[in-house]
Amino acid sequence: MAEKRIDEATGTQTMGHEWDGIEELDTPMPRWWLWTFYASIVFAVGYTVAYPAWPLIDRATGGTLGWSSRGDFEKEMAAEAKTRAPIMLALAATPIDRLPDNPELMHAAVEGGRAAFKVHCVQCHGSGAAGSKGYPNLNDDDWLWGGDIKSLQYTIEHGIRNPDHDQTRMSLMPAFGRDGILKPAQVDDLAAHVRVISGQEKPGAAARRGAALFAENCAVCHGADGKGLREFGAPNLTDPIWLYGGSREDIAATITTARYGVMPRWGEKLGPVTVKMLAAYVHSLGGGEALPALGALPVSDAPATPVADAAKPPLADAAKSDAQR
Amino acid sequence: MPNAEHIAPSLYEKRKAVYPKAVDGFYRRLKWAIMAVTLAIYYVTPWLRWDRGPYAPDQAVLVDLANRRFYMFAIEIWPHEFYYVAGLLVMAGIGLFLVTSAVGRAWCGYACPQTVWTDLYQHVERFIDGDRNAQFRLDKAPWGPAKIAKRLTKWGIWLLIAVATGGAWVFYFADAPTLLKDLLALDAAPVAYGSIAVLTATTFILGGFMREQVCVYMCPWPRIQTAMLDEKSLIVTYKDWRGEPRGHGLKKTQTATLAETGDCIDCLQCVSVCPTGIDIREGPQIGCITCALCIDACDKVMAQIGKPRGLIDYASAEDADRERAGAPARPVIRLLLRPRTIAYLLVWTGIGAAMLFALGTRTRLDISAQQDRNPLYVRLADGTIRNSFTVKVRNMEARPRAVEIGMDGLVGAVLWTGGARPAATRTLRIEVPADSVAKQRVFVGAGAAGAVREPFAFTVRALDAEGGRGRGDAQFERPEATP
Numbered sequence: 001m002a003e004k005r006i007d008e009a010t011g012t013q014t015m016g017h018e019w020d021g022i023e024e025l026d027t028p029m030p031r032w033w034l035w036t037f038y039a040s041i042v043f044a045v046g047y048t049v050a051y052p053a054w055p056l057i058d059r060a061t062g063g064t065l066g067w068s069s070r071g072d073f074e075k076e077m078a079a080e081a082k083t084r085a086p087i088m089l090a091l092a093a094t095p096i097d098r099l100p101d102n103p104e105l106m107h108a109a110v111e112g113g114r115a116a117f118k119v120h121c122v123q124c125h126g127s128g129a130a131g132s133k134g135y136p137n138l139n140d141d142d143w144l145w146g147g148d149i150k151s152l153q154y155t156i157e158h159g160i161r162n163p164d165h166d167q168t169r170m171s172l173m174p175a176f177g178r179d180g181i182l183k184p185a186q187v188d189d190l191a192a193h194v195r196v197i198s199g200q201e202k203p204g205a206a207a208r209r210g211a212a213l214f215a216e217n218c219a220v221c222h223g224a225d226g227k228g229l230r231e232f233g234a235p236n237l238t239d240p241i242w243l244y245g246g247s248r249e250d251i252a253a254t255i256t257t258a259r260y261g262v263m264p265r266w267g268e269k270l271g272p273v274t275v276k277m278l279a280a281y282v283h284s285l286g287g288g289e290a291l292p293a294l295g296a297l298p299v300s301d302a303p304a305t306p307v308a309d310a311a312k313p314p315l316a317d318a319a320k321s322d323a324q325r
Numbered sequence: 326m327p328n329a330e331h332i333a334p335s336l337y338e339k340r341k342a343v344y345p346k347a348v349d350g351f352y353r354r355l356k357w358a359i360m361a362v363t364l365a366i367y368y369v370t371p372w373l374r375w376d377r378g379p380y381a382p383d384q385a386v387l388v389d390l391a392n393r394r395f396y397m398f399a400i401e402i403w404p405h406e407f408y409y410v411a412g413l414l415v416m417a418g419i420g421l422f423l424v425t426s427a428v429g430r431a432w433c434g435y436a437c438p439q440t441v442w443t444d445l446y447q448h449v450e451r452f453i454d455g456d457r458n459a460q461f462r463l464d465k466a467p468w469g470p471a472k473i474a475k476r477l478t479k480w481g482i483w484l485l486i487a488v489a490t491g492g493a494w495v496f497y498f499a500d501a502p503t504l505l506k507d508l509l510a511l512d513a514a515p516v517a518y519g520s521i522a523v524l525t526a527t528t529f530i531l532g533g534f535m536r537e538q539v540c541v542y543m544c545p546w547p548r549i550q551t552a553m554l555d556e557k558s559l560i561v562t563y564k565d566w567r568g569e570p571r572g573h574g575l576k577k578t579q580t581a582t583l584a585e586t587g588d589c590i591d592c593l594q595c596v597s598v599c600p601t602g603i604d605i606r607e608g609p610q611i612g613c614i615t616c617a618l619c620i621d622a623c624d625k626v627m628a629q630i631g632k633p634r635g636l637i638d639y640a641s642a643e644d645a646d647r648e649r650a651g652a653p654a655r656p657v658i659r660l661l662l663r664p665r666t667i668a669y670l671l672v673w674t675g676i677g678a679a680m681l682f683a684l685g686t687r688t689r690l691d692i693s694a695q696q697d698r699n700p701l702y703v704r705l706a707d708g709t710i711r712n713s714f715t716v717k718v719r720n721m722e723a724r725p726r727a728v729e730i731g732m733d734g735l736v737g738a739v740l741w742t743g744g745a746r747p748a749a750t751r752t753l754r755i756e757v758p759a760d761s762v763a764k765q766r767v768f769v770g771a772g773a774a775g776a777v778r779e780p781f782a783f784t785v786r787a788l789d790a791e792g793g794r795g796r797g798d799a800q801f802e803r804p805e806a807t808p
C-alpha cells in the first residue's frame with residue numbers, strides 16, 4: 001500500500017493505493033459537473049412540490065400547480081371542439097340533401113363520418129364497411145331501405161326494427177316453414193324458383209310449382225318479378241348479392257325461419273350532426289344513389305360566387321364535370 | 326512545473342496562440358482572389374433571379390423546404406428526385422478525391438469556409454491590432470482603455486461579419502428580398518432568426534478563436550485526406566537537401582569549417598506566417614493546410630539573399646526523393662495527369678453526364694395508383710366487380726395542366742369517380758394545378774369472369790399542346806369463385 005502523495009506530473013493527490021505500480025489519482029470532480037449536480041437536486045425537490053409526486057395511500061400528492069394529465073387531455077379536447085365548432089354548426093344548419101352542393105362541407109362530413117363509423121358501426125359492418133353474413137355490405141349498390149343520402153340518414157337515425165320506436169324501419173317476414181304456412185316440400189319448391197330468378201339454376205318442375213307459391217305468398221313484399229320493394233326493406237332476389245347466402249340450403253333456411261336483421265336507432269345516441277356525417281360517409285363509399293327526382297329542387301341559394309368557386313378544390317369540379325359528361 | 330510538460334506530455338494540450346504575420350506573394354494573391362470569388366458566390370447567389378413563370382418562385386437558387394422543392398436555375402427537383410442531389414454530393418466527393426490526389430489539400434488551403442473566414446478574420450485582426458509583433462505585445466499588455474477599445478472594435482467587426490454570414494445562409498431557403506424585409510421588420514419566422522444566431526455564433530467562435538484547432542482537432546477531413554494522398558500528390562515541402570544545414574545559429578567559425586551551409590538562413594519567416602503555427606521544416610504534418618503562405622515568405626527571403634526561389638515549394642513526396650538523390654525537378658503537369666487522377670476525372674464526368682442526360686429526358690408528368698385494400702373488391706347488383714383506387718397525378722411543370730386519365734389493359738372495364746356507373750367510360754379528365762400532385766379517387770368496374778388478379782395500368786396524357794405521358798401499374802382484383 002503506497003502512501004497518499006502528490007503526483008509529480010499532474011500535481012494531483014493520489015488515492016493512496018497501488019496495484020503493480022499502478023496508482024489512482026484523486027482528481028476532483030470538475031466544478032461545472034458538481035454545480036450541475038447540486039442544481040438538479042434543487043430542481044428535483046421543487047419539482048416534487050409543484051407536480052404530483054409523493055405516493056399516499058389512495059392517491060399521490062397533487063402538486064401546487066394543480067397539473068394532471070387528465071386535465072391536459074380535457075383541455076386538448078376542448079380546444080379541438082372549438083376548432084371544429086364552425087364546421088359542426090354549418091353541418092347542423094345544412095339539410096342533408098343540400099350537403100352535396102357544398103363540396104368542402106361534404107368532404108368534412110365524409111371524414112367525420114369515417115371516424116364515427118370506426119367507433120360505432122364497425123362491430124357489425126366491418127372496418128371497411130364490407131359487412132358479412134347478415135350484415136350488409138355498404139360499399140355495393142344494393143340497398144334494402146334506399147341508398148340515397150336522405151334515406152341513409154333516415155335509416156341511421158331511426159334504426160331498423162326497433163319495436164319501441166314508431167318511426168323505425170319496420171317489416172316482418174313470416175316464418176313460412178316454422179309456422180306451418182308452407183310445408184317443407186313447398187319451401188323447397190319456392191327456393192328452386194328463387195334460384196331460377198336469380199339466374200343460378202335452370203327452370204324445372206319444382207321451380208314452376210314454386211313460381212305459383214311465390215305469386216301467392218311473396219310477391220306482396222318482394223314484387224311479382226322478385227326485384228324487391230324498398231318500402232318493406234324487402235331485398236331484390238334476382239341480383240347476385242345475398243345477405244344470408246344464395247345457396248339452395250340458405251334460401252330454404254331463410255324461407256323456413258324468416259330473417260329480420262336489426263340496427264339500433266343512432267339518432268338518439270349520436271345526435272343529428274353525427275348521423276348526417278355517417279350518412280355522408282356511407283353514401284361516399286361508392287354505392288350511394290342520387291336523390292329521387294321528386295319535383296325540381298328549389299333554386300340553390302348557396303353562394304355561387306367566383307370566390308367560392310376558386311376556393312373549391314379543382315378536383316371536385318373536374319369530378320363533377322366528368323359526371324355530367 | 327514548466328519542465329514537467331516536456332517530460333510527461335499531457336493528454337490535453339493548451340492552445341498555443343498563433344499570430345500569423347502578413348505576407349505578400351503569388352499564393353497570397355491567389356488566396357485573395359479565391360476568397361473574393363467564394364465570398365461573392367456565397368453572398369450574391371440568393372439574390373440572383375430566374376424567371377419561371379407565374380406559378381414558381383423566381384429565385385435562381387432556392388431550397389424551398391416548406392413546399393419541398395429545390396430550384397437551381399433551370400432545374401427544379403422534387404423530393405422523389407432527390408437522387409439528383411445525392412448525385413451532386415457524390416460528384417462533390419469524387420471532385421474532392423480528384424483535387425486531393427492531384428494537388429493535395431488544396432481544399433483546405435484555399436476554399437474551405439473555415440480557411441476563408443479565418444483568413445478574413447485575421448485580416449481584420451491585423452487591421453485593428455497591427456501585425457504579428459504588435460498583436461503579441463497587445464496580448465501580453467494589461468487591460469487598459471486602449472486595449473479594451475481595440476478588442477471591442479475587433480470583436481464588433483467580427484460579429485458584423487458573422488451576422489452577415491449567418492444572414493446570407495437563410496436567404497437560400499426563402500425568397501431573399503421578402504425575407505430581408507421580414508427580418509428587418511422583426512417579422513420573420515423564429516427558425517430564421519435561430520439559424521442566423523447559430524451560424525453567427527459558430528462563425529464568430531470558429532473564425533475568431535478556434536481557428537487552426539478546428540482543422541487540427543475537429544475536422545475529419547484532414548484525416549481522410551491524408552489517406553487519399555499518395556507519393557505523387559503535391560504537398561508543401563521544405564527542400565531540406567537544399568536548405569540544410571541551416572546558416573543562422575552556426576558560429577562564423579563553424580561556418581567556415583563547414584564546406585558549405587544550406588540555403589536556409591533560419592530566419593523563421595516561414596514559421597511566423599503560418600496560420601496554423603507549425604514549422605514546415607520539420608516535414609509534412611497534419612497541421613499543414615497547404616495554404617502555401619510559407620512559400621511566399623521564403624521566396625521573398627531567397628530573393629533578398631540572392632538565392633533561387635522555391636526552398637519551400639509544392640512538390641510530391643516522390644519528386645522530393647528524386648531531387649534529394651540529385652535528379653532534376655520534373656514538370657508539374659506530369660503529376661497532374663496520371664492514371665489515378667484520370668480515373669477520378671472519368672468517374673466524375675461520367676456521373677455528371679449521366680445526371681445531365683437523366684435531367685434532360687426526365688418526364689414531367691407522372692401517375693401512380695394505390696388500391697383500396699378494405700374491401701379489396703365489391704360485387705355490384707348487376708354482377709360487376711368494382712375496385713377502388715386513389716390515383717395520384719404529378720404535374721411537375723410550373724403551369725396548370727388538363728390531363729386525361731385512362732386505362733391500359735382490362736378489356737371492357739369502365740372508370741368513374743362516383744355517383745352512377747357509366748356504361749362505357751374509360752377515361753377521365755382532370756385539372757392538375759401547377760407544380761403539384763392531384764389526388765383522385767376512382768372506381769374501376771369489370772365483369773366477374775376473369776383472373777383473380779389481373780394486371781393493368783393507369784395512363785395519363787397531358788391535353789395541352791406540349792403533351793407528355795405517364796403510366797402506373799395496378800392490379801384488378803376479383804373474388805375467387807362466384808357463389
Ligand code: SF4
Nearest residue numbers: 589592593594595623
Ligand atoms: S523562411 Fe525559408 S529561409 Fe526562412 S526559416 Fe523558413 S525555410 Fe528557412
Ligand code: SF4
Nearest residue numbers: 599613614616617619
Ligand atoms: S506550413 Fe506553410 S502551407 Fe502549411 S499551413 Fe503553414 S504556412 Fe500554410
